[in-house]
Amino acid sequence: xxxxxxxxxxxxxxxxxxxxxxxxxxxxxxxxxxxxxxxxxxxxxxxxxxxxxxxxxxxxxxxxxxxxxxxxxxxxxxxxxxxxxxxxxxxxxxxxxxxxxxxxxxxxxxxxxxxxxxxxxxxxxxxxxxxxxxxxxxxxxxxxxxxxxxxxxxxxxxxxxxxxxxxxxxxxxxxxxxxxxxxxxxxxxxxxxxxxxxxxxxxxxxxxxxxxxxxxxxxxxxxxxxxxxxxxxxxxxxxxxxxxxxxxxxxxxxxxxxxx
Numbered sequence: 001x002x003x004x005x006x007x008x009x010x011x012x013x014x015x016x017x018x019x020x021x022x023x024x025x026x027x028x029x030x031x032x033x034x035x036x037x038x039x040x041x042x043x044x045x046x047x048x049x050x051x052x053x054x055x056x057x058x059x060x061x062x063x064x065x066x067x068x069x070x071x072x073x074x075x076x077x078x079x080x081x082x083x084x085x086x087x088x089x090x091x092x093x094x095x096x097x098x099x100x101x102x103x104x105x106x107x108x109x110x111x112x113x114x115x116x117x118x119x120x121x122x123x124x125x126x127x128x129x130x131x132x133x134x135x136x137x138x139x140x141x142x143x144x145x146x147x148x149x150x151x152x153x154x155x156x157x158x159x160x161x162x163x164x165x166x167x168x169x170x171x172x173x174x175x176x177x178x179x180x181x182x183x184x185x186x187x188x189x190x191x192x193x194x195x196x197x198x199x200x201x202x203x204x205x206x207x208x209x210x211x212x213x214x215x216x217x218x219x220x221x222x223x224x225x226x227x228x229x230x231x232x233x234x235x236x237x238x239x240x241x242x243x244x245x246x247x248x249x250x251x252x253x254x255x256x257x258x259x260x
Contacts, residue, residue: 010043010079011075011076011079012082012221013072013106014026014045015045015068015072015082016047016084017046017084017085019210022250022256023256024209024210025210028210028217029214030044032214037225040224043076046063046071050122060123062089062090065094077104078102079106082220083099083111088124088128091129096131107137107220109136109138110135110136112132112139113129134168134170136167137223137229138170139163139173140172140215140216141174142212143175150163150166156188157195157197159174171190172189173188173190174187175215187233196233200241209254210257214257219236
């Protein structure tokens with residue numbers, strides 16, 4: 001197992017799909033890390049190749065688990081881990097167990113992927129994502145993903161507590177961007193039995209692609225730097241809210257977050 005000193009010199013592991021447009025996935029994650037924490041070494045590992053954009057249903061082709069395991073073994077020790085797209089076939093093949101063993105106790109942030117914003121089935125079924133989330137330090141579903149993980153409808157705060165409690169105390173951030181209030185947005189974080197609310201005015205403009213990817217990576221960067229979960233979440237939300245104001249059209253016809 002890596003020592004504490006080795007961990008401080010390690011990398012932020014990023015396991016995610018490759019979206020060629022750069023709007024989401026591992027490219028978005030790497031740009032986020034560069035913007036927020038250029039001093040942290042990136043450790044990117046592609047989980048799947050994806051085809052997305054221009055309104056077509058998205059599809060993904062998972063890489064073999066053995067290839068992913070080799071990539072993880074070649075990385076510096078993990079300071080933190082961000083997991084995005086994890087196709088069902090990888091979870092069934094043992095990805096959760098391999099990842100938990102390789103991370104050696106580093107905090108793991110899971111951004112659960114059920115469906116792509118353009119339609120199509122990229123990720124895994126709720127019961128498979130629950131297995132992945134149970135290995136995490138923090139899971140960051142949007143409202144629809146939270147309902148799927150909880151198995152019931154409910155208010156965001158109640159869903160966050162239900163998911164975290166049912167997964168053995170995993171922290172849960174239910175993102176409020178898809179809520180129905182046109183003037184206000186509120187994210188709900190349940191951690192260590194306490195509920196934190198991050199309420200603010202809803203920004204104008206459209207909804208850029210890749211915000212879920214970027215937020216989870218920003219939080220993981222904070223954890224890699226030694227921040228506690230509530231502080232890492234607060235800083236990541238503030239950064240993303242500002243970055244949204246600088247969104248620009250991407251080559252896939254959707255708004256993208258900036259890359260600078």
